[in-house]
Amino acid sequence: MLQVIPLEKGRERLASEAALRTVRAERAEWNRAAGRVLAEDIVAGEDLPAFSRASVDGWAVVAADTFGASASLPALLRLAGEVKMGEHASFALQPGSCAAVWTGGELPRGADAMVMLEEAETLSGGIVAVETPTVPGRHIVFRGDDTRRGTVVFSKGKRLSPRDIGVLAALGVSKVPVAKRPRVCVLSTGDELVDPSETPVGAQIRDCNGPMLTAACERAGAEVLLCSRVPDDETELLERMRSLAEYCDLLLLSGGSSAGEKDAGVRCLGALGEVFFHGLAVKPGKPAFAGKIGGSLVIGLPGHPAAACLMFCELVLPLLAALQGEIHWQRTLPARLAAAVPSNHGREELVPVLLAGEEANPVISKSGLIAALARADGYIRIPRDTEGLLTGARVDVILF
């Protein structure tokens, strides 16, 4: 029998191990940085924008010159020049004059507002007739309006969105300090497993956990060095675990973790390193285990695909986030249960759900099925000290 511990305790044990490791940083070119996790705070090295600029096409003016202007009595301003895009305004504006400035162009010294192109008319002799009064600050983005020099624009631990890449580009951060991708090896154990490209013979089955876990690790920002299989041969498993642990940050096993002949994974882990736990008070996922071999963390997931997927979400995702120093990695959504879910197993229970608007429909299926899980949008947690949840109960859906 397994000596189970609460799921939360298992997660905490892994978190405390991750906390012992420093997040390794590297520089990524801006076009490779989206989706990566920032490894340093980004402090603005300059004001953004770096100069006060027009936010419309039109005429830079001294606002007071336009007060009282109308179509019948326009303010007549002398055109002092044009500000070319990308160039400094070479002249200062005197009262009674104006300058042509395009959107994004620099405001000449002395000017304090813009008049839009369609609010004025160009007369002969270099005179601009302004027909609508403007007020100081109108249609201008002042230097530093977006970001002031010295401001922490992004804190480390943020996963970078396309918009963040735009901000970094604007600030000239073209080589972005990001966390190195954790290196993961995925190993499925079982005599019955064949490659997805092979046709099973006898009672063989195709390995689906390996491909699923590989894709899930990559989505979480990890680099998967290897996705392979090993038969139920303890000597071979020991050798594979020993050699893989030498060059990855996380070794992910699946299958081979239930009681009986198939404790090989956890026995090998004990022989090669340290076992943190074997057995969690959670359904599904009871036979999960974890430990380390040297500096490599090892997590053993159940062989049932649905259980492997849920334990991946509960144990591996937070670990991969921690190894990258990522702060807000989990997305949850409040919802109401569309049907009651009984639960009296004395264990925490994880139940996949389908979302329909603000309702969460529990997906109840036999253990080990994968197609039903693929349709689910996320899952809910039912604490171990309850007897289930009633229809209409408020739940937090953890999105896949």
Added chain:
Amino acid sequence: MLQVIPLEKGRERLASEAALRTVRAERAEWNRAAGRVLAEDIVAGEDLPAFSRASVDGWAVVAADTFGASASLPALLRLAGEVKMGEHASFALQPGSCAAVWTGGELPRGADAMVMLEEAETLSGGIVAVETPTVPGRHIVFRGDDTRRGTVVFSKGKRLSPRDIGVLAALGVSKVPVAKRPRVCVLSTGDELVDPSETPVGAQIRDCNGPMLTAACERAGAEVLLCSRVPDDETELLERMRSLAEYCDLLLLSGGSSAGEKDAGVRCLGALGEVFFHGLAVKPGKPAFAGKIGGSLVIGLPGHPAAACLMFCELVLPLLAALQGEIHWQRTLPARLAAAVPSNHGREELVPVLLAGEEANPVISKSGLIAALARADGYIRIPRDTEGLLTGARVDVILF
């Protein structure tokens, strides 16, 4: 002045153009298929699981043999053999006998239930004493329970999740039919723009739209062939647009789309091909335009980064989804407005929001700022025929 059309009309025009194009398919290896869009329906070629199997470690039995069994009066069954993992059960079970089967192993013919390892005891002479009655079907996953041969498992147009990759692997779909990535060229126009790695001189600014749009296109599944800049030189712009349109599906321009000297993009589009629209009744985003050059679609986004980002979400994202045949691509979340948003521009308005629980806080900032937008979680649409939304109004937040 621009001849504006409603945003919805502009989107519809692009959708009808996309509908004229067939989604091109290719085969991706399973380890490259996650995040891609399925180009064909996936029909199960076999039952899943392909044989009835045990979902626990224990003893395959004829359930009726165990009825009435207890610890004091166990059912004594003759052990007929062990089913090896990955191999067919070579024998049929007779009443009064049982077989050792591990989790995932094939159930021998004649057996209709499992007794868990801990519910029985092995006695001498090849006898197993079952102390707990079981019922037919218990702890068994029957052939086809997960998926039946001939079932449409996934419909085309679905973006593949890691769990989907697991299902495809289980079904032996190791080369996955996916939509080809749309090829996109990103071109920022403006004399004032320099590369993000350069230090601006005079009133130059670093190009932030190019990097932002590139990352956003890639996240939407596109392949960005080029991200470059072109000065405000109509001859050069015409030549670049002509040559780029020859080898991409979508040419994305930003900047240079407001009135005045900077209509060059839309004039070049008119000279090289067809203009669908120039000007949308939306704030921000009014100067957006679209058209085609030969088989290449062209979208001109505003130069203001925030406007470029929102118009990307409204025009480009649905187009990239359509070019990949993707069905459900937009994620929205219901929320309540935390503050009133006035709007009386006679145009539809797009307002970025920050989410806090179920509340959406409007992010009101000057046009053209990007750092404020980076902090937002999504945005809301305010229809053109309203005068804004009151505090507490129910809104759908379109997530970035």
